[in-house]
Amino acid sequence: MSVTKMTSELYCVNCEKNTIHEVLYVGDHIERITCLECETYLEIDENVVLSNYALDLWKRVRTKPERMTSEFKEDLSTFLCSMPMRVVTKPYRMVKEFKEIKDITKHSREV
Ligand SMILES: [Zn+2]
Numbered sequence: 357m358s359v360t361k362m363t364s365e366l367y368c369v370n371c372e373k374n375t376i377h378e379v380l381y382v383g384d385h386i387e388r389i390t391c392l393e394c395e396t397y398l399e400i401d402e403n404v405v406l407s408n409y410a411l412d413l414w415k416r417v418r419t420k421p422e423r424m425t426s427e428f429k430e431d432l433s434t435f436l437c438s439m440p441m442r443v444v445t446k447p448y449r450m451v452k453e454f455k456e457i458k459d460i461t462k463h464s465r466e467v
Pocket residue numbers: 368369370371372375391392393394395396
């Protein structure tokens with residue numbers, strides 16, 4: 357599957373301001389949106405979206421655009437602002453630490 361990275365200025369709920377975000381598409385769909393300033397990233401949980409009023413917006417932004425039009429950016433920003441962020445926000449560092457702990461545990465088991 358093709359992986360495409362696009363950058364766009366979007367509102368970050370963690371920084372509480374507009375920052376540059378990296379939008380990662382795997383195939384034709386958004387896999388992850390990362391704030392390049394605080395490294396918080398969002399993985400879109402479709403189950404959350406599907407039960408949410410943001411569904412219409414999600415349908416518009418989930419598919420990779422031909423190019424980042426200002427209209428698309430606006431839709432994406434609106435979508436992110438309307439999402440229940442506490443559900444989908446995963447601080448990058450926390451995930452990384454968790455993986456490291458897992459690796460240590462695995463390692464000590466082998467020893
Ligand atoms: Zn941020």
